[in-house]
Each structure stands twice: as C-alpha cells, then as structure tokens.
Amino acid sequence: MNTARRLLSLCLTPLLLAAAACSGSSESADNEHVTLTYAIWDQAQSAAMKQIIEEFHAQHPNIDVQVQVTPWESYWTKLQTSITAGSGPDVLWMTMVYAKYYAVGGGIAPLDDKIKDSKLDMGAYVPAVTKAYTVDGKVYGIPKDVNGFGLCYNKKLFDAAKVKYPDDSWTWSDVIAAAQKLTNPQKGVFGFVAPEADELSWYLTVPQVGGQVISDDEKSSGYDKPATIQGIQFWTDMITKYHVSPTLQQTTDTDPLAMLTSGKVAMRYCGSWEPEEIAAVPYGKANIDIAPLPAGPDGNRKYYSNGLANSISAKSKHPQQAWEFAQFLGSERAAEIQAKTGTVIPAYQGHADAYAKAMPEFNLQVFVDHLKYAEPFPASTDTAAWRDTATKQFADAWTGKAPVADVSQRVAEAMNAALAKEKK
Amino acid sequence: MADSAQPPVGRRRRYLPRHPVAHLLLCLGAVVMVGPFLWQLTTSLQTFGESVSVPPTFVPRSLQWSNVTAVFAALPFGQQLLNTTLMTIARTVGQVLFSCLAGFAFARMQFRGSAVLFGIFLSVTMVPYQVFLLPQYQIMQRLGLLNTLVALFLPGMFSAFGTFLMRQFFRQLPMEIEEAARIDGANILQIFWRIMLPMAAPGMIALGVLVIIWSWNDLLWPLVVNSDPRQMPVSAGLASLQGQYTTNFPVLMAGSLLASLPVIVVFIVFQRHLMSGIAFSGVKG
Structure with a gap:
C-alpha cells in the first residue's frame, strides 16, 4: 500500500504543486489581507463565536476569520496532527486539562510579550483561569470562560415532601437530611443523585474539606490524603450508606440531568452550562430552580473549576493578526456577546450580568456568585494519563465493592507513577 | 430473504x-x-x-x-452528501482497480523479490489505521491538498488488504485458462483484462462492498484532513452537530436518518450481492 501510495504521490506531485502554487500566489500577493482559522469544538457556541467574528471583522477589515467546528473527541486528534505537521489553526480553544501538555510541547505560543505590548490587563479575568494557563511563569491563553456550580432542586418534590427550599446556609449535613426526607421508593423518587463524574462530583467537595487531587507543585497525588477521601466519601455515602441516590449502574444508563428534569431525583449538583438544557424540557423549566452550592462542613466553598482559553498556535503564519483576534476574543464586548446566550459564563470579571439575566426563570446569579471560590482544575503535563484511570477505579467505591480509602490509595499510587514518568 | x-x-x-x-x-x-x-x-x-x-x-x-429543516440550516447537507458519494465512488473504483492489478501481479507474475514485497504489503495490514494519520496528513499538506475533496479520497484509493484479497482470488483461478490464452497469443495485460478480470468479478464485488461500507461511514480521516464544512462528507457534518455539553438529539437523529437513506436504497437494490460479498470475504464492516 505504502509503495503504491508513494509512487502515485510522486506522479501527482508536479501537477498538484503547480495547482498549489497558483492558489498560493494569489494569497501572498495581497499581503494585507489574511484569513485566520479559529478552531472550536462546541456547535452550540458557534453562533456567538460568529457574531464576535463579525464585529471583529468590522474593526479589522483586513482580517477574515474562518471557524472550524470539530466535535470534542476528534478535536484533539486533529489538533495534534495538524499542529505537528505545522498547518494547524491560528487561534484555538484550549482546556485546562491539555494546556500544560501543549505549552510544554511547544504547540501553543507564550503571549507575555504581546500582552505587555498591548497593555492587556490580565487582572480582568477570573484569577483561577489565568493561573491555569500560566505555565512556568508564562501565559499561554487568554481566558474565555469559567464554570460555576449550584444546587439544582425540584420545587414540586420539595413542596410535596414539605422540605424547606435550599439556601446559602446549607452545608453537607443539610443536603443529606433533605435527601433522606425527599427519597420516596414507592414513587421511584430519589432525594439526590451522586454520579461518578469528577468534574460534577468530587472536584466540588474535595476542596471544601481542604483535600487535594494533585499537590501544588504537581509532583504528587493528593488522593491518599484523609481530607480528599472525606470529600469523595460524601458521594459514595449517598448511595451505599444513606440510599438516597440512584446507583452507579442507573446514573450510567440514564443521564443524571435527565433524571432531574423528569422528576426522578429532587437535587443535583449542576454546572453553569446546564440551565439551557433544563429550560428546554417543559417539566424542568416549570419545576427546577437553583440554589447556592452547599458549603463544606466548616463553611468552606472552594471548588475546582475548568474554564477555556483562546490560545495561539506556535506555528501560526500570522501571529500578529492572530493576537489581534485573540485579544478581541478576550475583550469586554466578546464577553458580553457570549454571556447573552446563557451557555457559558465569560471569564472576564464583572460581565456575568448578561449571563445571569439570560434565563429569568432560574436564579442564575448563584453560578456567578460561586466564581469567587474557583480554584484551577487539577492538571499536569499529561493529565489524561491519571485522570481517566482515577475515574475508572473509583467505580469500585461507587458500587460499594471497596471502601473509598482503599480505592483512593490505589488511585494515588497509579497517579504518582504516572506523574513520575512525566518528569523524565 | x-x-x-x-x-x-x-x-x-x-x-x-x-x-x-x-x-x-x-x-x-x-x-x-x-x-x-x-x-x-x-x-x-x-x-x-x-x-x-x-x-x-x-x-x-x-x-x-x-x-x-434544522439539519439543512446547520449543514450544507446536499453538498456533503455529494462529497460522501464522490469519495465513496473514487475510493471504491481506486481500491478495486489497484488491488486487482497488484493482486494479479502477486498471484501470477514471477519476479525477483515478489515474496518479500508481498510480505511488506501484508505487514501494512497489521499496523493500526491511526498510525498512518500523521504521515498521510503530512503528505496531503505537502501536496497542497488540505481542505480539498481530493484529500478525502486519495489515500483511501489503495489498500493492502484489498491486494491480499484479490491475490488470493486470482490464485484460485485455474492456470490452464491463462496458458490457453497465452498460446492464443495474448500478452499479459490482455490476459489480465480480457480473461482473468471477468472471472474475478465475485472477488471484486466483495471488495467493492466492503470499501463502500467503510467509506460511507469513515469519520476520523475526513475530520482531520478537512476543515471547511463544504469539503466534508456527511459523516463529519453529522458529528459536528454534537455539542460539548448538550446535543440536540432530534436534529442529530433527523440528519442521521437522511444520511442513511441512500445506503438503505442501495442495500435494497443490491441486497443479494451484498450478502454474498460479505459472506465471501468473511469480514464485516
């Protein structure tokens, strides 16, 4: 196959090079006018992105921007392939999970000089996001959005069980007490839902008791710390001790959010991107509201937040124009446009009002108020190497097959081994 | 049935x-x-x-x-369906043609290093497809073909597996027919084109069917090599309907249904050939 392929490409090369040369020359002749490519992965946000591009183009008539939407799973394969080959997008969405990988590997460009030249105020963004995209003291992305969390609850089920609605005084014990009252096996209603999904479960409770997923120097796992174990135990207890949540089997078969919007569970920890989906279901729109995320036993409200940034490819052929665009994406105006859609909270501080007002049926302000407790998402150079293993292993604790402490110990060992490999 | x-x-x-x-x-x-x-x-x-x-x-x-209607608003659906069709035709014609040529050569022509060369061909089938992603991408890039229709089908026109399949098929055909043709004065190309190829029709159909199925559903390569929605096949277009957080399932299902209609029609028309094709090759998908 290879031989045939190579022979054919040899035969075709002169012909195709001629064609490429023709198209290439017409572009380079007009030096002023450039077309940037902007890689994103969420179809739902492409409308907002296109509006931002339109306004950017009005200000910079010489710069065209083309959006490439690639679904999440293929996005990273494509990015890695195209950046390695040197023809990737100019500006791209980056997540905290992969930021260090691409920064250390030289795929995305440090922006410090440009930030200094343009006098861009990095203090305008939620600090946790800026911190996550700062690798070895250099900034690799302009913060785009940030996640807040809240307690979604079903007013109808609360009324039926005569339980007071949750408020900002709630801590873990209030959640457990309410969940016990709300659980009604005859009607198939659970008081709470404890999915096994780091971002939507233990990443929210581990910091509340002073636990850590990864040490500050990113060299060792925090999963073997007693506080971390306590933060995870909160979730498994809901299933194995109090029996107020559907089992792991059930939350794997049915989307926990769908359980909430169908009246099967009374409470769920929700992310700031979810109200849109809740509102799309008539039952959800009528009966669900959002309260502040319950604090830890000592009133601690810290949580791990993911958030995206706009990064510039280190291989971009138009770094200056790419910077102009990335800067606009990080501007107040771009934040406003994004916020209005109600899909994401912009990382640009003080401009979350439009988000909070996007869906008046819910108390979205809860998510915005949560942001001040945000900590950067746990990440190292090769986050995927230990994060996926952790999620797989913790299934044993969720099903009650092994105590959380034992599984945590196992996860910590595997994670430490993965981190040690990273340093070489 | x-x-x-x-x-x-x-x-x-x-x-x-x-x-x-x-x-x-x-x-x-x-x-x-x-x-x-x-x-x-x-x-x-x-x-x-x-x-x-x-x-x-x-x-x-x-x-x-x-x-x-939402599917048509979100995607250049007609264009993408056309791209898928063209990609499938080009890959199928290419694979069947080149595999027959190479398979015939390996089966019936004696030349130095034929066994070694065939061994190298076979070794290619043992490498997972993902390994070729980067080199193939780089070849397309150097040819200046990124984001074109040609990039969609060019690397998919050749197949080590197809060559192997057709070689096995040609080997089964009786030697006497070829010898008779040679005595009648046919040269090697005539023997191939006039005599052997018509007899290899079942093998070609089997290979063709497999390539059509694989090509129609191929997702990763088109997504990686092309970025412009107008240069993408319908499989890639449908994949982009999935959101990061929420996916509008009814729209996705409507699009998938529209995309599978042509395949269903093809299946109904060629049902008999498809069955025998898959049964013959012993490989599904």
Whole structure:
C-alpha cells in the first residue's frame, strides 16, 4: 500500500504543486489581507463565536476569520496532527486539562510579550483561569470562560415532601437530611443523585474539606490524603450508606440531568452550562430552580473549576493578526456577546450580568456568585494519563465493592507513577 | 430473504408449524435489529424535551418536521452528501482497480523479490489505521491538498488488504485458462483484462462492498484532513452537530436518518450481492 501510495504521490506531485502554487500566489500577493482559522469544538457556541467574528471583522477589515467546528473527541486528534505537521489553526480553544501538555510541547505560543505590548490587563479575568494557563511563569491563553456550580432542586418534590427550599446556609449535613426526607421508593423518587463524574462530583467537595487531587507543585497525588477521601466519601455515602441516590449502574444508563428534569431525583449538583438544557424540557423549566452550592462542613466553598482559553498556535503564519483576534476574543464586548446566550459564563470579571439575566426563570446569579471560590482544575503535563484511570477505579467505591480509602490509595499510587514518568 | 417465486400454498402451510422456535427467534432478532432504527425515526420527530425525558418518549406528541429543516440550516447537507458519494465512488473504483492489478501481479507474475514485497504489503495490514494519520496528513499538506475533496479520497484509493484479497482470488483461478490464452497469443495485460478480470468479478464485488461500507461511514480521516464544512462528507457534518455539553438529539437523529437513506436504497437494490460479498470475504464492516 505504502509503495503504491508513494509512487502515485510522486506522479501527482508536479501537477498538484503547480495547482498549489497558483492558489498560493494569489494569497501572498495581497499581503494585507489574511484569513485566520479559529478552531472550536462546541456547535452550540458557534453562533456567538460568529457574531464576535463579525464585529471583529468590522474593526479589522483586513482580517477574515474562518471557524472550524470539530466535535470534542476528534478535536484533539486533529489538533495534534495538524499542529505537528505545522498547518494547524491560528487561534484555538484550549482546556485546562491539555494546556500544560501543549505549552510544554511547544504547540501553543507564550503571549507575555504581546500582552505587555498591548497593555492587556490580565487582572480582568477570573484569577483561577489565568493561573491555569500560566505555565512556568508564562501565559499561554487568554481566558474565555469559567464554570460555576449550584444546587439544582425540584420545587414540586420539595413542596410535596414539605422540605424547606435550599439556601446559602446549607452545608453537607443539610443536603443529606433533605435527601433522606425527599427519597420516596414507592414513587421511584430519589432525594439526590451522586454520579461518578469528577468534574460534577468530587472536584466540588474535595476542596471544601481542604483535600487535594494533585499537590501544588504537581509532583504528587493528593488522593491518599484523609481530607480528599472525606470529600469523595460524601458521594459514595449517598448511595451505599444513606440510599438516597440512584446507583452507579442507573446514573450510567440514564443521564443524571435527565433524571432531574423528569422528576426522578429532587437535587443535583449542576454546572453553569446546564440551565439551557433544563429550560428546554417543559417539566424542568416549570419545576427546577437553583440554589447556592452547599458549603463544606466548616463553611468552606472552594471548588475546582475548568474554564477555556483562546490560545495561539506556535506555528501560526500570522501571529500578529492572530493576537489581534485573540485579544478581541478576550475583550469586554466578546464577553458580553457570549454571556447573552446563557451557555457559558465569560471569564472576564464583572460581565456575568448578561449571563445571569439570560434565563429569568432560574436564579442564575448563584453560578456567578460561586466564581469567587474557583480554584484551577487539577492538571499536569499529561493529565489524561491519571485522570481517566482515577475515574475508572473509583467505580469500585461507587458500587460499594471497596471502601473509598482503599480505592483512593490505589488511585494515588497509579497517579504518582504516572506523574513520575512525566518528569523524565 | 423472500423468494420472488411464490411458494406453493401447501408447502407453506406445512412449513410454518415445523419451526415455531426458529420463527420466534427470528422475529425477536428482527425486533432487536429494527427497534433502534424505529426509535431513531420517532426521536427525529420529537421535541428536544421529549427526547431527554425519563422514561423515554416513543411517540411524539406532535410531529416536529422542523428538525429536518434544522439539519439543512446547520449543514450544507446536499453538498456533503455529494462529497460522501464522490469519495465513496473514487475510493471504491481506486481500491478495486489497484488491488486487482497488484493482486494479479502477486498471484501470477514471477519476479525477483515478489515474496518479500508481498510480505511488506501484508505487514501494512497489521499496523493500526491511526498510525498512518500523521504521515498521510503530512503528505496531503505537502501536496497542497488540505481542505480539498481530493484529500478525502486519495489515500483511501489503495489498500493492502484489498491486494491480499484479490491475490488470493486470482490464485484460485485455474492456470490452464491463462496458458490457453497465452498460446492464443495474448500478452499479459490482455490476459489480465480480457480473461482473468471477468472471472474475478465475485472477488471484486466483495471488495467493492466492503470499501463502500467503510467509506460511507469513515469519520476520523475526513475530520482531520478537512476543515471547511463544504469539503466534508456527511459523516463529519453529522458529528459536528454534537455539542460539548448538550446535543440536540432530534436534529442529530433527523440528519442521521437522511444520511442513511441512500445506503438503505442501495442495500435494497443490491441486497443479494451484498450478502454474498460479505459472506465471501468473511469480514464485516
């Protein structure tokens, strides 16, 4: 196959090079006018992105921007392939999970000089996001959005069980007490839902008791710390001790959010991107509201937040124009446009009002108020190497097959081994 | 499946009670196979709220034809369907043609290093497809073909597996026919084109069927090599309908349904060939 392929490409090369040369020359002749490519992965946000591009183009008539939407799973394969080959997008969405990988590997460009030249105020963004995209003291992305969390609850089920609605005084014990009252096996209603999904479960409770997923120097796992174990135990207890949540089997078969919007569970920890989906279901729109995320036993409200940034490819052929665009994406105006859609909270501080007002049926302000407790998402150079293993292993604790402490110990060992490999 | 010739009534009456268990199992099998497809059909006509409710909704309250128009609004659907068709045709013609040429050479022509060369060919089939992603991408890039229709099908026009398949097929054909043709004065190309190729039709159909199925569904390569929605096949277009957080399932299902319609038509028309093709190659998908 290879031989045939190579022979054919040899035969075709002169012909195709001629064609490429023709198209290439017409572009380079007009030096002023450039077309940037902007890689994103969420179809739902492409409308907002296109509006931002339109306004950017009005200000910079010489710069065209083309959006490439690639679904999440293929996005990273494509990015890695195209950046390695040197023809990737100019500006791209980056997540905290992969930021260090691409920064250390030289795929995305440090922006410090440009930030200094343009006098861009990095203090305008939620600090946790800026911190996550700062690798070895250099900034690799302009913060785009940030996640807040809240307690979604079903007013109808609360009324039926005569339980007071949750408020900002709630801590873990209030959640457990309410969940016990709300659980009604005859009607198939659970008081709470404890999915096994780091971002939507233990990443929210581990910091509340002073636990850590990864040490500050990113060299060792925090999963073997007693506080971390306590933060995870909160979730498994809901299933194995109090029996107020559907089992792991059930939350794997049915989307926990769908359980909430169908009246099967009374409470769920929700992310700031979810109200849109809740509102799309008539039952959800009528009966669900959002309260502040319950604090830890000592009133601690810290949580791990993911958030995206706009990064510039280190291989971009138009770094200056790419910077102009990335800067606009990080501007107040771009934040406003994004916020209005109600899909994401912009990382640009003080401009979350439009988000909070996007869906008046819910108390979205809860998510915005949560942001001040945000900590950067746990990440190292090769986050995927230990994060996926952790999620797989913790299934044993969720099903009650092994105590959380034992599984945590196992996860910590595997994670430490993965981190040690990273340093070489 | 159903024979076009009507079975005699008497035979049919005797036949039914003889295999009640088999019939029951077959009916169950049919339900299991058709079920997801029917669910896709009803989901494509539901509202988003209905599609994510628990327990699941099977019959939509009112038919949401707007899901179908939403597909056309979100994607250059017609163009993408055309791209898929062109990609499939080019890959199929290319693979069948080149595999036959190479397979015939390996089966019937003696030349130095033929066994070694064939061994190298076979070793290619043992490498996972993903390994070729980067080198193939770089070749397309250097040829200046990124983001073009040609990039979609060019690397897919050659196949080590196809060469292997056709070589095995040509080896089975009787040597005497070839010798007779040679005595009649045919040169090697004439023997290939006039004599051997027509006899290899079943093998070609088998290979063709496999390539068509693989090509129609191919997702990763088109997504990686092309970025402009107008240069993408419909599989990649449908994939981009999935959001990061929420996916509008009714619209996705409507699009998938539209995309599978041509395949269903092809299947109904070529049912018999498809069955024998897959049975012959012993490989599915």
